[in-house]
Amino acid sequence: MASLSTEVPGDERATLLAFVESQRAGLRETLEGLTEEQAASRPTVSELSLSGLVKHAAETEYAWLRMAQQRPNDRLRSAEDYRNGFRLVEEETIPEVLAFWDQVTAELTAFIEGVPSLDESFPLPEAPWFPKDTKVSMRWLLLHLVEEFARHAGHADILRETVDGTKAMG
Template identity: 70%
Template structure:
């Protein structure tokens, strides 16, 4: 199992980053020890796979970081759906390595911003309210929510696959 930090972080920024990492770890742990085929398989009533969930989570984090940095962002419903499946050349190790890079970039960005109150605009998209800005704090809480939701999905998939339970 992945090791979580035992460091007690007293400030809000560190605490939020620790919660984001905790949920990242829960997602990664659900896929530990599986073959590529097992991770890509559909093992429950859901169409989701463990490898697809990991790829999606990494892409979501990358997209939110780009938005917060006010870098170009393009997304569509089709690219969103495609983000749940590995394509030719992608492997679990490559997805996890890419996610580690994104996680390090997010941490560095969040540690460098002057305040978590700093806002950035959401792009025009059917799933975002028009002309809305969100804070870095909001983004971090959203990532906790997103990763926690998918960690639950991952737990169900893994338990359906081989009986492995996240908490016991």
């Protein structure tokens, strides 16, 4: 499982980015050594698969980045297409999903490093689960990504152990 480096960042921005990366890496590492078929398997009663979780995490990070940048999301899914965000479809492969996530990661890091302050904010979209007319800060965004990736890394740990007995820790 990913761990923080022995050099601890001294500032808030670098620390938050390091925690995002640690959780991101923990999720990605659950794919190591698996075939496409193993990664796409659904070994529990849920419909979650390892490759689907990684795709979802990459697309979720991209969506939050586009919201923070206040730019359109060209990967926005319709309600009918929502389930395809949790599985590889058509010709998608794990290397392609990971390469996309690498691009998103680099763009998010550059964006966060470039904002004048983590107090900078952006509006949340209209949705039943968000309070109306709410803005959140870049700090909130990074903490939300830690929460999102940690939740799914936990799911992925269970799936990986069910697929082949590999444990994330120990």
